[in-house]
Amino acid sequence: MENKEAGTPPPIPSREGRLQPTLLLATLSAAFGSAFQYGYNLAVVNTPHKVFKSFYNETYFERHATFMDGKLMLLLWSCTVSMFPLGGLLGSLVVGLLVDSCGRKGTLLINNIFAIVPAILMGVSKVAKAFELVIFSRVVLGVCAGISYSALPMYLGELAPKNLRGLLGTMTEVFVIVGVFLAQIFSLQGILGNPEGWPVLLALTGVPALLQLLTLPFFPESPRYSLIQKGDEAAARQALRRLRGHMDLEAEVEDMRVEAQAERAKGHLSVLRLCALRSLRWQLLSIIVLMAGQQLSGINA
Incomplete structure (x- = not known):
């Protein structure tokens, strides 16, 4: 017999988006x-x-x-x-x-x-x-x-x-x-x-x-902005329906909710705090090197 954990909802499968x-x-x-x-x-x-x-x-x-x-x-x-x-x-x-x-x-x-x-x-x-x-x-x-x-x-x-x-x-x-x-x-x-x-x-x-x-x-306005920063889930869902062309939006809405909770838990991330985070140090360095290389190459001269 298979063991099932009581009270744990199954993950909602994410639907692959199309260019509507x-x-x-x-x-x-x-x-x-x-x-x-x-x-x-x-x-x-x-x-x-x-x-x-x-x-x-x-x-x-x-x-x-x-x-x-x-x-x-x-x-x-x-x-x-x-x-x-x-x-x-x-x-x-x-x-x-x-x-x-x-x-x-x-x-x-x-x-x-x-x-x-x-x-x-x-x-x-x-x-x-x-x-x-x-x-x-x-x-x-x-x-x-x-x-x-x-x-x-x-x-x-x-x-x-x-x-x-x-x-x-x-x-x-x-x-x-x-x-x-x-x-x-x-x-x-x-x-x-x-x-x-x-x-x-x-x-x-x-x-x-x-x-x-x-x-x-x-x-539509950004669904993420409507949901996370404005707290307007109805507007976010309406925008997603227009952008995705279907009604199966639960997985994407849930992802945005999780992201909002994570942001609130971490609090405001300043530039100094970002530079001090060891877990993001290599990512930050890579971005700086890539952006500096692009600009110093003369592409925008």
């Missing part, structure tokens, strides 16, 4: 409006730099009846380029507060403000004869990139079933590269990288943001 249309479309909407922005604005000023410098010089001449000297031009152009990563730093510092208070999807929607407003400012900078608008907009776009580059992987990872998290996790880098590629194409002199077309070239960054603002509200 809702999950696919949510991924495309989120990634195109977020990671694409990062790649596009990273590369858009590289090829037509002489056109931008000419605009700076002409604007300065109209104001002061003399052209810029080489040092001033170098300073202004360095600011134009370097303001983007500076804004990215600022965005990465506030993203934690945003994703906890506004949700993953809510953060991505709010972040569109930091793309649409600078797109408008850069689009009118030539008419306004103000190169300062371009420099200021690069800071704001950097904030947009810093927020989206952190919030997007979190959103996609929490939407995806376990067996598809790796696939959807790659979408961030895929859309960054697509953004870089299209920026290089559009900035060719024969397309938009010329004295007449550069305002449109810079303003195009608002198009993906506008599309995301119009489409992403129709897709």
Whole structure:
């Protein structure tokens, strides 16, 4: 006879997830409006730099009846380029507060403000004869990139079933590269990288943001955020039904409950405490080495 432990419920088998249309479309909407922005604005000023410098010089001449000297031009152009990563730093510092208070999807929607407003400012900078608008907009776009580059992987990872998290996790880098590629194409002199077309070239960054603002509200919030941080199990189940396309959700909901209990038991994990944990030391070191190697390779230069 087989021995059975009384009072111990059998484990609920996990059902393998599939790439349902809702999950696919949510991924495309989120990634195109977020990671694409990062790649596009990273590369858009590289090829037509002489056109931008000419605009700076002409604007300065109209104001002061003399052209810029080489040092001033170098300073202004360095600011134009370097303001983007500076804004990215600022965005990465506030993203934690945003994703906890506004949700993953809510953060991505709010972040569109930091793309649409600078797109408008850069689009009118030539008419306004103000190169300062371009420099200021690069800071704001950097904030947009810093927020989206952190919030997007979190959103996609929490939407995806376990067996598809790796696939959807790659979408961030895929859309960054697509953004870089299209920026290089559009900035060719024969397309938009010329004295007449550069305002449109810079303003195009608002198009993906506008599309995301119009489409992403129709897709669900992260089920994990709804259940663990908001305590709304009904919303989490509704989101899972749309994302998974079936009603067999008990195993996934139970996994999230166990994860929530484990997080509450461990308490808040600060950066210093994370570095002090021996059990995570090699994982943390591996991540740091991989990320540092990626950035120092010049992929984002």
